[in-house]
Every structure is written in structure tokens, then in C-alpha cells.
Amino acid sequence: MERLVRWVAPIVVFIVALLVWEWLVIRLDVPVWIVPAPSRIGATLVRDWPLLVSALGVTLRIALQALAAATILGVGIAFVFVQSRALEASLLPYVILLQVTPVVAIAPLIIIWVDDPEAALVICATIVALFPMISNTTTGLKSVDAGLLDLFRLHRASRWQVLLRLRVPSALPYFFSGLKVSAGLALIGAVVAEFVAGTGGTASGLAYQILQAGLQLNFPRMFAALLLIAVAGVSFFAATSGLAWLFLRRWHAGAGSR
Amino acid sequence: MHAMLRMHGVAHTYPSGTVALGTVDIDIEAGEFVSIIGPSGCGKSTLLRLIAGLEAPTSGTISRDLTRPSKSPIAFVFQQPTLMPWTSVLANVRLPLDLEGVATRTAEPLARRALARVGIEDFAQALPRELSGGMQMRASIARALVTEPSLLLMDEPFGALDEITRGRLDRELLTVWAEQRLTAVFVTHSLHEAVFLSNRVLVMTPRPGQIAGVLTVNEPHPRDESFRLSTRFADLCARLSHMLVAAGSA
Numbered sequence: 001m002e003r004l005v006r007w008v009a010p011i012v013v014f015i016v017a018l019l020v021w022e023w024l025v026i027r028l029d030v031p032v033w034i035v036p037a038p039s040r041i042g043a044t045l046v047r048d049w050p051l052l053v054s055a056l057g058v059t060l061r062i063a064l065q066a067l068a069a070a071t072i073l074g075v076g077i078a079f080v081f082v083q084s085r086a087l088e089a090s091l092l093p094y095v096i097l098l099q100v101t102p103v104v105a106i107a108p109l110i111i112i113w114v115d116d117p118e119a120a121l122v123i124c125a126t127i128v129a130l131f132p133m134i135s136n137t138t139t140g141l142k143s144v145d146a147g148l149l150d151l152f153r154l155h156r157a158s159r160w161q162v163l164l165r166l167r168v169p170s171a172l173p174y175f176f177s178g179l180k181v182s183a184g185l186a187l188i189g190a191v192v193a194e195f196v197a198g199t200g201g202t203a204s205g206l207a208y209q210i211l212q213a214g215l216q217l218n219f220p221r222m223f224a225a226l227l228l229i230a231v232a233g234v235s236f237f238a239a240t241s242g243l244a245w246l247f248l249r250r251w252h253a254g255a256g257s258r
Numbered sequence: 259m260h261a262m263l264r265m266h267g268v269a270h271t272y273p274s275g276t277v278a279l280g281t282v283d284i285d286i287e288a289g290e291f292v293s294i295i296g297p298s299g300c301g302k303s304t305l306l307r308l309i310a311g312l313e314a315p316t317s318g319t320i321s322r323d324l325t326r327p328s329k330s331p332i333a334f335v336f337q338q339p340t341l342m343p344w345t346s347v348l349a350n351v352r353l354p355l356d357l358e359g360v361a362t363r364t365a366e367p368l369a370r371r372a373l374a375r376v377g378i379e380d381f382a383q384a385l386p387r388e389l390s391g392g393m394q395m396r397a398s399i400a401r402a403l404v405t406e407p408s409l410l411l412m413d414e415p416f417g418a419l420d421e422i423t424r425g426r427l428d429r430e431l432l433t434v435w436a437e438q439r440l441t442a443v444f445v446t447h448s449l450h451e452a453v454f455l456s457n458r459v460l461v462m463t464p465r466p467g468q469i470a471g472v473l474t475v476n477e478p479h480p481r482d483e484s485f486r487l488s489t490r491f492a493d494l495c496a497r498l499s500h501m502l503v504a505a506g507s508a
Contacts, residue, residue: 147340
């Protein structure tokens with residue numbers, strides 16, 4: 001019953017909101033170039049489907065590549081950090097620098113430096129998505145039960161054994177909560193970078209469609225593209241949450257909740 | 259009888275300057291069951307960690323003559339069960355053997371035997387969180403026994419358990435100790451537990467802890483509940499209590 005509510009309630013809210021929106025637009029006679037009615041957006045979604053879907057494909061491809069890169073790099077850097085305090089101390093400021101620099105500010109440079117436009121966008125989105133992976137995985141690898149660490153030392157475990165048998169499993173819950181955040185950020189990064197790149201980018205992603213539709217005052221298409229980005233974001237979150245649940249449900253208390 | 263462990267002039271001070279343990283001299287003979295009792299913060303746990311080699315003494319010498327040639331001659335049971343939550347009870351108990359590089363084929367039956375010895379063989383595939391506190395502690399003891407250590411160190415292992423479970427585990431521990439001819443060092447807060455289990459009880463002073471006195475318990479093993487109910491037991495507890503008061507510990 002409770003699970004049913006968790007699924008059904010948001011859908012009901014969505015439908016009610018759409019109906020109210022539709023009614024308000026008709027009732028107040030809102031012009032389409034201010035707020036298009038949901039029915040109009042829906043019609044556009046159907047009519048422009050081939051165009052929008054290929055744009056969605058491009059944005060998803062960039063976001064997924066960025067997420068993969070951020071995961072590999074983030075985990076790699078976290079492993080380096082826990083092996084040596086000196087290395088962590090010398091590199092951490094630069095990782096933070098990367099995190100606090102707005103991607104909008106560095107994207108133009110990256111787009112100039114990197115010839116392949118898609119690669120440039122992937123790099124931008126990776127920068128946005130990287131920090132939570134590094135930060136969470138590092139915390140996780142360090143969050144080891146002191147007693148278990150003593151036990152491993154007592155039995156003369158090698159550094160490698162401590163890493164694989166103790167640190168990695170202890171880090172999994174932290175890794176997955178980092179992954180959930182990074183997945184959303186990778187998508188945001190992909191969209192933002194594409195906005196900055198404009199026609200200098202791949203000229204085919206969803207952000208580009210929004211830009212173009214805006215210039216042409218094609219607001220229904222703009223809203224349709226926006227909707228697809230939102231759906232993609234929610235799907236990323238659902239997918240990473242599901243992955244976390246698969247790995248952690250048996251032993252970790254936090255796995256069942258979001 | 260030979261001394262399995264000799265600690266001479268051993269003291270431990272943390273880098274911050276806090277004295278964790280005053281100077282102590284302790285000899286423990288093979289096959290003995292020695293309890294250490296004293297107030298919180300007196301350095302009992304530090305003493306145990308020094309014996310285990312998890313800390314190095316800042317002064318003094320520790321020599322161990324561990325009879326059985328084994329890769330892990332010392333086993334440690336912590337205050338908490340300290341089990342890996344992500345894997346089965348069996349895999350937890352097998353861990354010391356895994357770390358030693360023993361093949362799973364060989365290690366698995368040994369781990370099952372250790373589980374059977376503490377009476378939880380039916381829970382081999384369960385996850386630690388599916389077990390009660392007492393059963394988790396049994397798993398922890400099974401893990402300590404799996405390498406057939408010479409020296410078993412225990413740091414208030416049953417402190418978090420209820421009285422009934424604690425009493426039962428005390429008896430079971432004595433059985434295992436006798437069967438395996440272990441040498442045991444047992445840190446506790448409970449003077450009843452100390453008297454029930456031990457050949458000798460070392461009484462420590464408050465921080466920085468030193469040995470204030472030794473109570474010898476000349477009661478033959480095996481011991482059972484009739485010992486716990488005897489006047490000898492009550493007398494010994496009273497004497498231990500006086501010693502704790504005299505040491506400024508109670």
C-alpha cells in the first residue's frame with residue numbers, strides 16, 4: 001500500500017498540475033509565446049519527435065561518457081588519495097579548484113583547445129561530475145571500522161588485502177551516493193556545456209534545440225526539449241538508485257531508502 | 259610450565275603526552291587464564307593491544323614465546339563483534355585464514371568447525387546483522403579460534419550482553435579454553451566474571467594504570483554454576499572487591 005502511494009501520488013500530482021496548467025492557459029487566454037498549453041507541447045513532442053529524439057541521443061551520449069569518465073577518474077584519484085597522505089595533501093587543492101570553477105567560465109577555453117566538439121563537451125561535463133565521485137569514494141575508503149583494521153593488522157594483511165577486502169567494500173555505500181549525485185551533474189554539465197558552445201559545439205544536442213527554438217520563438221518545442229531533459233535526469237537518478245539497491249540491499253541499512 | 263609472555267617495565271605514552279599505561283611487569287604462563295580488572299581509562303585495553311603487538315611500548319620489553327608455530331599465534335576478540343557487515347558469518351570466520359593465504363577449500367571446513375564449536379553452525383550463511391548480539395559475539399569468538407591460536411586476548415567481549423547470555427558465554431569460553439589448551443588474557447569490568455573465569459586476576463590502579471595486586475583463584479577446572487553459587491566464590495569476590503578499593507579503583 002505504502003509503495004503504491006509512493007508511485008501513484010507523484011503521478012496524480014503531475015496529472016493535476018497539467019490539467020490546471022491547461023485550464024489556466026485557456027481561461028486566461030495566455031499567448032503561446034509566453035506559456036504554451038500542455039496539449040500544444042504534447043503535439044509538438046509528437047510532431048518533432050525524430051528531431052528531438054536524435055537531440056536527446058546526442059545529449060545522453062555526452063552525459064553517459066562524462067559519467068563513465070568521472071567514475072573511472074574519480075575512483076582512480078580516490079585510490080591514490082588513500083594510499084598516501086602527502087599525495088592527497090598536494091593534489092586536493094587542485095581538485096577543489098576544479099570543483100569551484102564554474103564550468104561556464106572554462107568551457108569556451110576547452111572548446112577552443114579541443115578540436116573534436118563532442119570530446120570538448122564530454123570534458124566539460126566530466127569536470128562538473130567529477131568532484132562528488134572523488135570526495136565520496138575517498139571518504140568511503142577511509143571510513144573503515146577501526147576494529148576491523150586492527151584485525152587485519154593482527155593477521156598481517158598486506159596493503160593490497162586491506163584495500164580489496166576491507167576498504168573497497170566499506171566504500172561502496174559512499175561510492176553509490178556519489179554516483180547518484182554525479183549522474184545528475186553529468187547531465188547538467190552536458191547541457192550547460194552545449195549551451196556555452198552554441199553553434200561551436202556538436203550543433204545537435206537538446207540544449208542546442210532549446211537555443212534554436214528560443215531564437216525562432218518556437219516555445220512549444222522549447223518546452224518539449226526541456227521536458228525530455230527533465231525525464232532524462234529523473235531516469236539517471238532512478239538508474240543509479242537501482243544500481244545502488246542491487247549492490248547494497250542485503251547488508252546496508254541505507255540501501256532501501258533513497 | 260613456561261612463561262608464554264613476559265612484560266618487563268612496560269609503559270605506554272601517547273604522542274600527545276597522555277600516559278595510557280604506567281609501568282607494569284607481567285608474566286603469563288602457558289595455559290593460564292588471566293583476567294585484568296580495573297576502572298575505565300586505566301589502560302587495560304592498551305595493555306591488551308601491547309600484548310597483541312598492535313601498539314609498541316614506549317618503554318620496556320615484551321617477549322612472547324608462542325608454543326605453536328602458526329602464522330597467527332595471537333587472536334583478539336574486541337569489545338564489539340567487529341564483523342564485516344557485507345559478507346556471511348562463514349566468510350567472516352574464515353577471514354584470518356584467507357588473509358594467511360590458506361586455500362578456501364581448506365579454510366572452509368575449519369571455519370565451519372569453529373562455528374560449530376560456538377554453537378552457531380546453522381547461521382553460517384546468515385549476514386551478521388541477522389544475528390542477535392550474543393550470536394554475533396559467538397561468531398567473533400569463532401573467528402578468533404579458527405587459526406588455533408596459542409594466545410587469546412579478549413577486551414571486555416561480553417560487556418554489552420545481558421547477564422544470562424554473558425553467564426552462558428563465560429561457561430562456553432572456559433570449555434573452549436580447556437579443550438584447546440589456550441592461554442587467555444581477559445579484560446573485564448565485572449569482578450564476578452573475573453573470579454569465575456580466571457586462574458589469576460590482575461587488579462589495576464586508575465590512570466596511569468599499574469598492577470596493584472594479584473588474586474589467585476585456586477579452583478580446579480572445569481567450573482560450573484555450583485562454583486558461582488559457592489561461599490568460596492563469594493569470598494573471592496569480596497577479596498577482589500577489597501583489593502579494588504585499596505587500589506583506589508572502586
